[in-house]
Amino acid sequence: MSDVVSALMGAKSDGFCKVEEAGLVGMVTLRGDLASKTLEKAVKAATGAGMPDTCGINAGDKGKVAWMSPDELLLMVDHGAADGVVSDLTQALSGEHALAVNVSDARAVFHVSGEGAREVVAKLSPADIAALEPGTLRRSRLAQVPAAFHMDDDGMIELVCFRSVAAYVFGLLENAAKPGSEVGYLA
CATH class of the missing domain: 3.30.1360.120 (Probable tRNA modification gtpase trme; domain 1)
Structure with missing residues (x-):
């Protein structure tokens, strides 16, 4: 390898x-309903940051979350944590119309x-x-x-x-x- x-x-x-x-920077694209409280909670758990305003970016103790479009966020985390963040988001958002993808590389x-x-x-x-x-x-x-x-x-x-x-x-x-x-x- x-x-x-x-x-x-x-x-x-x-x-x-x-x-x-x-x-190396871990990056996860997250698509979904940005007004969803479930999505907001999952983003907070992944980054330690609150949801950004339109055209905003917020930093938390585990990473950053950036507004990319009306239904898209970019989470910037430790490179080694990106796959785990995707897994955690996918599980937390299982009942939501959402998609999390590791785009780090x-x-x-x-x-x-x-x-x-x-x-x-x-x-x-x-x-x-x-x-x-x-x-x-x-x-x-x-x-x-x-x-x-x-x-x-x-x-x-x-x-x-x-x-x-x-x-x-x-x-x-x-x-x-x-x-x-x-x-x-x-x-």
């Missing part, structure tokens, strides 16, 4: 801000940190990065690929994309963060 590795094995780049692949996660983090993402996305606040999740694109991203309380932007485009996204982020390429608009 082969070892589980992240898409870019922890690639890092230091420019006017830091860009790094986050490594289909995604890549990047962290963009430092004073220029907003600027790096703003160079690549049509989303209003100046308006991005902690606790808010944006689904948009970086150049030509779909991505979801949010900012934590310290200004670090966490970005999720498909694993198949991880090298392309890393290259985009690395190039946008090159020293000397600062625009200074969002500083």
Whole structure:
């Protein structure tokens, strides 16, 4: 059996801000009725976080839960726990119209940190990065690929994309963060 590795094995780049692949992150897509109290309880048990508002993300002691669409959440947990989370959700939601799937190995996660983090993402996305606040999740694109991203309380932007485009996204982020390429608009 082969070892589980992240898409870019922890690639890092230091420019006017830091860009790094986050490594292995467990991710579970959960589809269902987001108004369901049963689903809310199952999400809380899996992550320790409450249900997010529309376009929101909440963190708990066992992971994060992000609103992805009117009937979809993304749970971000320890990579090794993802299969157990799917099993627990499936059991807890057995009487509900719901589906939980481990999508960990289909995604890549990047962290963009430092004073220029907003600027790096703003160079690549049509989303209003100046308006991005902690606790808010944006689904948009970086150049030509779909991505979801949010900012934590310290200004670090966490970005999720498909694993198949991880090298392309890393290259985009690395190039946008090159020293000397600062625009200074969002500083």
